[in-house]
Amino acid sequence: MSGHVIEVKSLYKDYQTAAGKFPVLKDVNLEIDAGDFVAIMGPSGSGKSTFMNILGCLDQPSSGEYMLNDQPVARLQGDRLAKVRNQTIGFVFQGFNLLARSSLLDNVALPLVYAGIDKAERHARARVLLEKVGLAKHVNSHPNQISGGQQQRVAIARALINRPSLILADEPTGNLDSKTSEEIMALFGELNREGITIVLVTHEPDIAEHASRQVRFLDGRIVEDILTGSVTEHGEKHV
Amino acid sequence: MFSAMLGEAWHAMGANRLRTFLTMLGMVIGVGAVVLMMAIGQGAEQAVKKSIQSMGSNLFIVLAGPPNMGGARSATGNAPSLNVKDATAMEDLEGVSNVAPINMGSAQVIYAGNNWNTSIIGTTPSYLDVRSWNLSDGYVFSDSDIRSATRVALIGKTVVQNLFGDDDPVGKTIRIKDSPFIILGVLDNKGQSLDGRDQDDTIIIPLTTSQRRVFGAQFSGSVRQIIVQADSDKVMPMVEDSLNSLLRQRHRIREGMDNDFSVRNLTALANSAAETTKTMSLLLGAIASVSLLVGGIGIMNIMLVSVTERTREIGIRMAIGARERDILMQFLLEAIVISIVGCLIGIGIGVGGALLVSHLTQAPIVVSSQSILTAFIVAASVGVFFGFYPARKAAQLNPIEALRFQ
Ligand SMILES: Nc1ncnc2c1ncn2[C@@H]1O[C@H](COP(=O)(O)OP(=O)(O)O)[C@@H](O)[C@H]1O
Ligand SMILES: [Mg+2]
Numbered sequence: 001m002s003g004h005v006i007e008v009k010s011l012y013k014d015y016q017t018a019a020g021k022f023p024v025l026k027d028v029n030l031e032i033d034a035g036d037f038v039a040i041m042g043p044s045g046s047g048k049s050t051f052m053n054i055l056g057c058l059d060q061p062s063s064g065e066y067m068l069n070d071q072p073v074a075r076l077q078g079d080r081l082a083k084v085r086n087q088t089i090g091f092v093f094q095g096f097n098l099l100a101r102s103s104l105l106d107n108v109a110l111p112l113v114y115a116g117i118d119k120a121e122r123h124a125r126a127r128v129l130l131e132k133v134g135l136a137k138h139v140n141s142h143p144n145q146i147s148g149g150q151q152q153r154v155a156i157a158r159a160l161i162n163r164p165s166l167i168l169a170d171e172p173t174g175n176l177d178s179k180t181s182e183e184i185m186a187l188f189g190e191l192n193r194e195g196i197t198i199v200l201v202t203h204e205p206d207i208a209e210h211a212s213r214q215v216r217f218l219d220g221r222i223v224e225d226i227l228t229g230s231v232t233e234h235g236e237k238h239v
Numbered sequence: 240m241f242s243a244m245l246g247e248a249w250h251a252m253g254a255n256r257l258r259t260f261l262t263m264l265g266m267v268i269g270v271g272a273v274v275l276m277m278a279i280g281q282g283a284e285q286a287v288k289k290s291i292q293s294m295g296s297n298l299f300i301v302l303a304g305p306p307n308m309g310g311a312r313s314a315t316g317n318a319p320s321l322n323v324k325d326a327t328a329m330e331d332l333e334g335v336s337n338v339a340p341i342n343m344g345s346a347q348v349i350y351a352g353n354n355w356n357t358s359i360i361g362t363t364p365s366y367l368d369v370r371s372w373n374l375s376d377g378y379v380f381s382d383s384d385i386r387s388a389t390r391v392a393l394i395g396k397t398v399v400q401n402l403f404g405d406d407d408p409v410g411k412t413i414r415i416k417d418s419p420f421i422i423l424g425v426l427d428n429k430g431q432s433l434d435g436r437d438q439d440d441t442i443i444i445p446l447t448t449s450q451r452r453v454f455g456a457q458f459s460g461s462v463r464q465i466i467v468q469a470d471s472d473k474v475m476p477m478v479e480d481s482l483n484s485l486l487r488q489r490h491r492i493r494e495g496m497d498n499d500f501s502v503r504n505l506t507a508l509a510n511s512a513a514e515t516t517k518t519m520s521l522l523l524g525a526i527a528s529v530s531l532l533v534g535g536i537g538i539m540n541i542m543l544v545s546v547t548e549r550t551r552e553i554g555i556r557m558a559i560g561a562r563e564r565d566i567l568m569q570f571l572l573e574a575i576v577i578s579i580v581g582c583l584i585g586i587g588i589g590v591g592g593a594l595l596v597s598h599l600t601q602a603p604i605v606v607s608s609q610s611i612l613t614a615f616i617v618a619a620s621v622g623v624f625f626g627f628y629p630a631r632k633a634a635q636l637n638p639i640e641a642l643r644f645q
Pocket of ligand 2: 049
């Protein structure tokens with residue numbers, strides 16, 4: 001038992017392109033502890049999203065190890081992978097990714113359908129979470145009837161519904177104005193204070209300020225890993 | 240879980256009503272056609288069965304004139320090669336229970352200013368036994384009427400309707416070819432014959448009277464046909480042989496010469512007619528099934544489009560924990576719901592169409608619960624079969640690529 005929520009060792013990811021093998025992640029090593037609030041930064045194309053997708057069990061690495069709550073998940077397949085996505089991780093996307101035809105309540109409750117939970121409990125839990133993100137009045141609205149910031153709140157509520165230990169967010173404020181972005185980040189801060197581990201990707205330094213740790217990617221490698229106030233070199237374990 | 244998915248399938252169908260309707264239309268038409276065709280086919284089968292029953296059992300028909308070979312010669316035959324004495328001789332053959340000589344033709348019949356052209360059958364009382372034909376009113380003429388060639392008649396229901404309307408015909412006098420005939424009785428309803436004639440559009444008179452008054456026989460005592468009833472199904476081949484040898488002997492036909500008559504096994508003919516309608520009925524069903532198949536392909540087509548359009552949705556569902564079988568079930572269920580709803584509408588239209596057809600054409604129609612059940616099961620299977628490929632395609636999408644899809 002290492003006690004880490006995430007433990008990534010010499011992770012590689014290549015894409016097969018017409019020109020041949022194209023490496024995107026090159027020997028990435030990272031450990032994230034329970035309760036951490038990590039901002040992943042770096043220029044466009046540096047491999048942040050690729051990394052997040054692997055962390056979120058949406059994609060598999062070409063080689064390397066990924067332990068999630070001490071379970072090796074890098075090679076998981078099929079239903080077991082689906083279960084990890086459903087129960088252990090909450091994923092928040094830049095584009096919200098809500099189902100346009102479903103009400104907010106149904107959107108938030110959807111992961112519970114795949115967890116096999118009955119309708120009454122699904123709706124009760126979805127209501128509680130919509131209230132928590134400040135959308136109690138909008139349970140029966142549809143995604144196109146609310147603002148972008150509100151949509152991202154719904155997406156966060158959905159990510160929380162199975163009480164995951166980890167929230168992954170790939171540029172969650174990328175489509176939002178700065179005021180709304182601040183509100184969303186405040187919500188993430190609040191969740192982190194409640195004990196949820198958060199890893200989010202962002203371009204913007206002021207967004208990254210909300211995190212307690214900043215990891216910088218460049219060209220498929222981690223080049224910087226800063227704990228609030230203190231700087232450690234890549235590869236060294238932070239305190 | 241299942242009900243949630245069923246609800247979503249319903250929801251997805253409602254999201255694009257026109258498309259769902261058009262997809263369903265293939266199913267509706269397919270099932271409607273199957274139900275309608277089966278109704279018509281089974282109706283025809285039942286009509287044939289009924290006319291076979293109305294025909295009488297274990298029957299031979301002996302026709303005057305040589306057998307119809309190559310289609311050059313007429314089967315009814317003009318040659319007066321059969322006569323009443325042949326019929327009398329047949330009665331003594333082993334295995335024969337009834338013999339009825341027949342002359343027939345059509346004639347104009349008049350009653351109180353009403354005119355009706357109908358078929359006239361001149362025969363003996365045993366004809367009614369052979370055909371198991373009863374009277375609904377009055378009584379049958381007797382052998383003494385045959386001997387003295389009295390002008391009496393039994394008339395069919397269709398003739399009654401056209402000449403008498405609601406009046407009671409028994410005891411009234413009609414004119415057949417200008418000769419007055421007294422009506423002794425009214426024949427029971429017999430319905431359609433195998434070749435589609437209305438058997439109730441007929442008048443039965445004594446054979447001798449028909450020869451003298453109506454058709455005029457070139458040779459006294461000649462008849463067109465003799466109907467022979469055998470005791471049982473088993474003795475049919477034996478009776479057929481003895482009919483042939485009896486007539487060859489009586490007509491002095493030498494070895495190697497052709498018959499101047501023909502003996503036909505009516506029961507065998509009827510059975511082959513029944514086989515034919517059965518085949519036709521199956522064929523109709525098969526043709527209609529093709530449209531069901533086309534409907535199924537339509538569903539597959541639309542489901543494939545739907546999977547492509549909803550790639551992103553599939554990615555989202557996978558990202559939040561949907562298993563392959565969840566996605567598979569979602570799309571499969573949608574295909575099944577479309578086919579079953581289409582099927583139900585199709586059954587409604589098929590049954591309605593069948594009723595309409597039978598109303599408009601008087602054609603016999605049988606809508607059986609069995610044919611409806613068959614259509615339903617086939618439609619549901621079509622939904623599963625044609626829904627499976629698109630559903631599996633959806634389930635096997637890669638979540639990352641699905642999420643990137645715009
Ligand atoms: N499916 C793919 N096939 C080929 N190359 C890809 C694919 N996905 C991402 N890449 C490439 O990998 C690199 C990293 O992409 P990404 O992880 O999205 O970067 P970031 O999120 O940091 O902007 C980019 O150069 C991108 O073009
Ligand atoms: Mg990115």
